[in-house]
Amino acid sequence: MTDPRPFLVGGEWRTSEKILDVRSPYDDSLVGTVCLAGATDAEDAVRFARHGFERTRRLPAHERIRVLRRLAGLIDIRKDEIAETITREAGKIAALARAEVERAVETIILSAEEAGRIYGEVIPLDLTPAATGRTGYLRRVPLGTVLAITPFNFPFNLACHKIGPAVAAGNAVILRPSSKTSLSGLILGELLVEAGYPEEAVSVVPCTTDIAEWMVQDGRIAYLSFTGSPAVGWHLREISGRKRVGLELGGNAAVIVDADADLPYAAERIVQGGFSGAGQVCISVQRVLLHRSVYAQCLEMILERTGALRTGDPRDQTVDVGPMISEEAAAAAEKKVREAVSGGATVLAGGTRAGTLFAPTILTDTLPTMRVNATEMFAPVITITPFDDFAAALALANDSPFGLQTGIFTNRLERAFHAFDECEAGTLVVNDVPTFRTDAMPYGGVKASGSGREGPRYAIEEMTEPRLMVMNRRG
Structure with a gap:
């Protein structure tokens, strides 16, 4: 039996005494074991992400695009391994697992394309005499640290729907994958570091619910992106404080x-x-x-x-x-x-x-x-x-x-x-x-089905905020 899979904190692989068994939902066979992050690891992930953000927010667009294109290529190289992992840990039939990985590559490529289209605008402000000579310059800036909590049913592509736009915008990322499908999430974190994103800005922390909730409540997290059940999603929004929250929840279509x-x-x-x-x-x-x-x-x-x-x-x-x-x-x-x-x-x-x-x-x-x-x-x-x-x-x-x-x-x-x-x-x-x-489409719901929209372009809007500079052209 192989050693338990370590988790990722600020680009550093760590182990712990607390082990999670990942089992096949088909026959309960052991797929693998994963080390669970503890409270200290979660604190370090949040702290490192803050430092990492000081680097990622200054990355020029061409660097973010390069990282995402390389990530898409690395996923494609390992697509068979990733698809097999999804089939084993999520119980998804082989054809659908392969399709999910192919979609994940597309999601990351779309994110790379959108990294070059985070536009601003010039706003004429001289609509009243008091604003004569003044012009507004608006651009979008990254929020900070994105906490991504993902479900078991699309464990790889839905993680890419959060991590891809976060990287495109220049945010730090902490991924908390489903306990049922942690192995594929750890592969994604490994590949993002290999693709060249600043290591401090990348963490993948399989952990217990109480530690996940602690991160949700932490004021240093700028944006929570959650996909999962309505009951859990709305609970997390209630305890999240003043941070932005995106919820992609359930339905009865x-x-x-x-x-x-x-x-x-x-x-x-x-x-x-x-x-x-x-x-x-x-x-x-x-x-x-x-x-x-x-x-x-x-x-x-x-x-x-x-x-x-x-x-x-x-x-x-x-x-x-x-x-x-x-x-x-x-x-x-x-x-x-x-x-x-x-x-x-x-x-x-x-x-x-x-x-x-x-x-x-x-x-x-x-x-x-x-x-x-x-x-x-x-x-x-x-x-x-x-x-x-x-x-x-x-x-x-x-x-x-x-x-x-x-x-x-x-x-x-x-x-x-x-x-x-x-x-x-x-x-x-x-x-x-x-x-x-x-x-590529804006995806999300109303009523109990959530708030906000996914799809790289629309997720980038959620993970950035507008910043205005007013220029007074005196003379």
């Missing part, structure tokens, strides 16, 4: 299929969007609303495609749906399905569990108040409901404490713009499922 939609395509995308990653995606398809005139036909297509899915070992290239992250998570999803059935819902597919493997599940005859609809499932479970009126379907989609992304399938332009006006979500996706995301 709805998709509306209108009468004129391309049904085979809609059915294919619904199945992919509902069951990819075992449904453990913030924008997984959860609530499907089908126009009554196409309900039976589209439902049959969805069931046919669901029945063709194979669940099992994520390392098996023929498997479509891997395990959920833990048996506790799978059992919680199973309990919600059983509650729905007890309340009158019908299981048309799946509904069964074997350890962490949860069969892709389709429910009908559900009510909006059932937990399979009203809460985030974060599991391979979708509910299907007929509707007669598009406006009523949109209202039902909006009837949620969440508002991350919504999808509609329609060929009527007026329906698309009506939904754009009325939908209560951060993004409306037309003729695709809400699970669609490309890494």
Whole structure:
């Protein structure tokens, strides 16, 4: 057995007596061991980051671009190793793990491009006689230290969505990866140092919740970027003090299929969007609303495609749906399905569990108040409901404490713009499922789904602030 993986504090690799086992969610086999950072290590990470920021904030754009381009190249060189690590520690099927690493490379490249586009502006101030001869010069400056707390479901790319923009803007970074997927986070920290970013400005600290919360509360942290559950995210915002906070939280995404939609395509995308990653995606398809005139036909297509899915070992290239992250998570999803059935819902597919493997599940005859609809499932479970009126379907989609992304399938332009006006979500996706995301787009939600936006350009705005100089041209 190999020695426990050390963690990174200000570019320095450290060990500790406290060890975390990282286990496969598929068969509970040991993937690796990780040293956990303690309180002293967290203090050092924050302190070193402050010193590192004095260097990073002065880095010219071409240096930040060079670091990010080199980081993208290093990730690409080690992409097979990183993808295998994701599959083993997160249970993500091999094809999706490879796709995640490829997206991570794109995210870092996008961040490099945006590092050269952090523009300012010249503001004429002489709008009143008292301001005659005065001009404003506005530019954006980095905030300081970015604390990035990342989840298990996209352990590498979501970390890149925080670290890439932070580096592009010239901030110091402290990454606290999920305890389920610390190994991939440590690889990213290693590569960022190798890419040439100032060492004091880079820390990756797997740690317990209490130490993570201590960092969240520390006034030396300038920006908290958190992706995870709504309960944890809003709690961290409450205790974060006056620092800026970006939250990318959960959802119970709805998709509306209108009468004129391309049904085979809609059915294919619904199945992919509902069951990819075992449904453990913030924008997984959860609530499907089908126009009554196409309900039976589209439902049959969805069931046919669901029945063709194979669940099992994520390392098996023929498997479509891997395990959920833990048996506790799978059992919680199973309990919600059983509650729905007890309340009158019908299981048309799946509904069964074997350890962490949860069969892709389709429910009908559900009510909006059932937990399979009203809460985030974060599991391979979708509910299907007929509707007669598009406006009523949109209202039902909006009837949620969440508002991350919504999808509609329609060929009527007026329906698309009506939904754009009325939908209560951060993004409306037309003729695709809400699970669609490309890494350049502004991504984030409203209501309980969070605040702020990710995507390199938009995250850079969150991680910088405008600074104004007023010039008085006397004489």
